[in-house]
Amino acid sequence: SQQGEEDPQALSIQEGENATMNCSYKTSINNLQWYRQNSGRGLVHLILIRSNEREKHSGRLRVTLDTSKKSSSLLITASRAADTASYFCATALVGGSRLTFGEGTQLTVNP
Amino acid sequence: EAQVTQNPRYLITVTGKKLTVTCSQNMNHEYMSWYRQDPGLGLRQIYYSMNVEVTDKGDVPEGYKVSRKEKRNFPLILESPSPNQTSLYFCASSPYRGGLYGYTFGSGTRLTVV
Numbered sequence: 001s002q003q004g005e006e007d008p009q010a011l012s013i014q015e016g017e018n019a020t021m022n023c024s025y026k027t028s029i030n031n032l033q034w035y036r037q038n039s040g041r042g043l044v045h046l047i048l049i050r051s052n053e054r055e056k057h058s059g060r061l062r063v064t065l066d067t068s069k070k071s072s073s074l075l076i077t078a079s080r081a082a083d084t085a086s087y088f089c090a091t092a093l094v095g096g097s098r099l100t101f102g103e104g105t106q107l108t109v110n111p
Numbered sequence: 112e113a114q115v116t117q118n119p120r121y122l123i124t125v126t127g128k129k130l131t132v133t134c135s136q137n138m139n140h141e142y143m144s145w146y147r148q149d150p151g152l153g154l155r156q157i158y159y160s161m162n163v164e165v166t167d168k169g170d171v172p173e174g175y176k177v178s179r180k181e182k183r184n185f186p187l188i189l190e191s192p193s194p195n196q197t198s199l200y201f202c203a204s205s206p207y208r209g210g211l212y213g214y215t216f217g218s219g220t221r222l223t224v225v
Contacts, residue, residue, distance in 0.1 A: 092210025
């Protein structure tokens with residue numbers, strides 16, 4: 001199975017609300033990354049958090065990493081309709097040579 | 112503009128007819144990779160390349176070939192396409208060894224094999 005697994009698979013919220021997505025993984029990582037994909041388009045890199053970091057912010061995005069629980073969360077604050085997309089976590093293993101992606105969370109933000 | 116360019120964007124072909132999907136990046140990245148995306152299966156890596164003339168198999172390499180003769184180009188070749196290769200394909204690049212930095216993705220190639 002995939003190294004990273006997102007939860008929930010789908011999330012529907014109203015504009016202005018916060019959206020939280022979770023990612024769990026199985027083995028030790030070098031870093032964990034979050035990507036956004038608008039329908040059928042290429043993935044866009046959002047944020048990278050390294051294994052020795054616990055929290056990172058970028059604009060309205062907040063990412064946390066708990067290596068003891070092997071989990072990460074992505075929080076989007078004050079969501080907008082334009083945030084509607086699929087969000088993927090990807091893990092880079094220690095000493096690994098590539099990223100492994102989860103299956104994604106489909107976020108719908110209703111106006 | 113820094114980008115990964117894939118062509119074509121859409122392609123419909125017949126079983127067994129050889130095709131090539133091109134990928135080019137203008138960021139001088141060492142690492143390049145191909146993924147396919149299928150509903151319910153997420154993104155699966157097909158092949159990757161650490162640098163010129165260095166390529167390796169990903170999770171689903173069967174039925175695909177790649178080459179890396181120049182740093183900027185990483186074409187994906189389907190010698191004899193079959194319907195189970197109908198998918199959305201993405202090329203991606205990264206400055207160095209895959210995973211240590213974020214990836215830049217192309218816009219995707221939607222391939223249909225009939």
